Amino acid sequence: DIQMTQSPSSLSASVGDRVTITCRASQTINSYLNWYQQKPGKAPKLLIYTASTLQSGVPSRFSGSGSGTDFTLTISSLQPEDFASYYCQQSYSTPRTFGQGTRVEIK
């Protein structure tokens, strides 16, 4: 099984900050890496798929990069509605493993 390791597990940031979350796969997954946002009590929401493609309706301050085993989610200017948990997930093989999540909190 492919293991997905996210870092950090949590971070504190202020509105307007640039935030970067990293995700590493235990073996190559080409560009089959997706990012989700989840707010408390809600279902996850797909933000970025295949490493860098922005899902329809997602603000352009979100961006993704990487290929192979190392990937990054960047929020260019953190907004109040961005305080949430973020998960990476590989869709290269099954099981469709998720990272352990990154909680973005208000500083």
Added chain:
Amino acid sequence: EVQLVESGGGLVKPGGSLRLSCAASGFTFSSYSMNWVRQAPGKGLEWVSSITSTSTYIYYADSVKGRFTISRDNAKNSLFLQMNSLRAEDTAVYYCAREDIVVVEAATPRGEGFDYWGQGTLVTVSS
């Protein structure tokens, strides 16, 4: 509008069974792979099972293999998860989620992420 609505959750005793359903609407259900994902209280997301559009490929997490069965009825736009021999560690919110498969390589479906999710249904396993 794409909608996924789960039902069938509830309280069940250890060793018991439940059948979850996911009713799909607003898209051509038979064209998409479908998944079940769960989230234990206060924990992260755990993929549980997937089934491709024509049920050609079916997969399970090791944690549920032999106890859970995924199925679908394309004529009724419905996805199911039969859960048997339930354990306390199966307690979670269960989500159904849609996935677009880009290509099948080496008998392995590659996807573009889970783009639509249901609201979730809570399964509690407790005596």
